[in-house]
Amino acid sequence: MNIIRVSDRRTRKKFHDTARIIYRDDPVWVCPPDKDIESIFDPKINPYFKHGEVDRWILENADGTLIGRVAAFIDHNLAHSHDQPTGGMGFFECINDINAATILFDMAREWLTERGMEAMDGPVNFGETDKYWGLLVDGFTHPSFDVPYNHPYYKELFEAYGFRTYYRMEGFHMDITKPLSDRFRKIAKWVTAKPGYSFRHFSWKEEEQLTLDFAQVYNEAWASFKTQFEPLRPEYIREVLKKAKPIVDEEFIWLAYFEDRPIAIYLMFPDVNQIFRHLNGKMHLFNMIRFLWLKKRRTMTRAKGLLMGVIPAFQNLGIESALILHVWDVLKRKPHYTEVEFSWVADFNPRMRKIFVSVGSVPAKNYITFRYLFDRTKEFKRYPIPDIK
Template sequence: MKSIVAVSSKKQLATFIDFPHELYKSDPNYVPELFIAQKDLLTTHPFHKHSSLQCFLLYDDKQVIGRIAAILNNSHNEMNKVNDGFFGFFDCINDQSAANLLFDTASQWLKDKGVTGKVIGPTNFSTNESCGLLIQGFDMPPVVMMPYNASYYPGLLEGWGLRKQVDLIAWSFTGENYDDRSVKLMDRLEERLQRNDITIRKINMKNFKQEADSLREVYNKAWDKNLGFVPLNDEEFDYQAKDLKLVLDADFCLVAEKDGKLVGFGAAIPDMNQIQIKIKKGRLFPTGIFKLLFGKKKVKGIRILLLGVVDGYRKMGIEACIYGKIIKAYRAKGMEYAEASWTLEHNDLVNNAIIAIKGDPYKKYRIYEREI
């Protein structure tokens, strides 16, 4: 008999975090999330100071067969002047009745919180964090900080009545699709930018705090027109910047400046999932920490996870130039691949810049919605 339990104890939270390990134990492309990071996200992240969530576990007798989190993001609703709710951390066996029970429960929790608009997801907690359901590209592991799910998931969401809100594209770069023409294009773009007194430089890691303060301002301005965007407050941005600094390589973090003022930036990080995939159940202790520390030098790919240019400086080639310089740097380091992820399907400006340097749209993710 199926039953839903609202997560309220440390033991239940650990079960909630660990459930995907059992679900995907036979899937070679599954990458376990680090337990300590997931626990932190669900309990102490700055998000919890202004918004709320409730995790649920679905049991069939004593066996866990699904999980979901109902998420009330007050910042999103205030920013976009809506009254919507979200769901995230969704995992379930291939059983429509089980999925329906999870979605019904999350939806009811949101209604009880006063939500009257749409239920949207999956997002963990917003588009600033991991979001989207994989709908294309199931044949390889995800890169760092990107979601992964079984190919039957879209059917479960659509079976409950969820429909597409927007698709997110992940772009692949390999040695074969980054050629001399792409390099020449980037060089010409940079020369044109310099004639307009716009320079592109590496981030100053020795002055990271001051750089991060400027990046936060650009981030919130550059993404403010994106669908579903929620600006990060100071504490949230610092939280994310602190984590990224641990793996950041200055060659992969570039800023565009005009008269000493930041007008754009792009950042990539090593694809630590190459190591994380080998860490059983996402536990760093006793041996996982050594795999993480000593495996970093063996990583052969990167994820370009941030690119933004403030309004007034778009359509000048800054986007393509930053992408190109990051790709050029990863090639110089002997790496084998890069993924740029993600971009909105209708963001023609950025998508065309990626196409110009021969990015391949090889994976697709979808955010769904339904009237609550």
């Protein structure tokens, strides 16, 4: 077997083609656009290069057939906030062969060791945690956009190498053809009608102010429970929205206020993977026309709930229920939508899990973020789970 550093146009193409080869017989897998994946490794596009570095490799067998790939990276803003300097590995794909997987894992470990790292988390993203984060271990059904999907045997490859569970995550599913419970609706309406509270959906005309409000809520809410937290920049939110503008529905993004202070957020997109599954990762002119045609045909019947958060002072007051009710009423006016798949919730965020369960969603997928300590004699410490009753 031969491991090759990705360094030019030819090897970049092979990096993307590796996934197509690994999943060519899997009818569930959806090939992400090559351009989207490549942007993660482009210093001109990915802001994480301002405080990070990355490298990647492909693996071929003796006859030149692609059999695996991997990337390794360091976010210097966070690497030294752990018990030991910790980097990341991700975009791992491999045939079901422990020797091939070991070569890939070893390459990532050696690259990180040379740069002073003493552990690696994986599979994770060189960027925000809402994309390509974690290993799917249960619920091998349709993947939503930017959500991890992999073969079931990957878990065995990670564990055989010595990775251990750092934290677990759940993906929740909501069938919106079923009615909300009377109790839930009653609570949501009661909160909505309380003096001082207001709810508004996103508008492109107010993009600058609303993204500032969105970032303010996100940073205050997530910092309250997550260690090694890196604040979200309003510019990043604007970049995400601009990139997604062809599919963004203004009524899928909501903010809650109390006396004009932003206190809660909800972000949802139509699940564009229901279109991308027909395009094989290529966005040439013909596929762009197909994209528009499939969108017009209302191919997207599933929405992807990306995140929901409430600042600590307003948690446990039913604000989440009020947000969901507003979104629910929007979806009822768009009957071609039949389901919502929420992004993962980690086990270190039990409050958010409780919220998803309370609105009638059910766990549908399970993921693991693994950690591997380079010093095999060092005590392994799991991500702390807060004691919240």
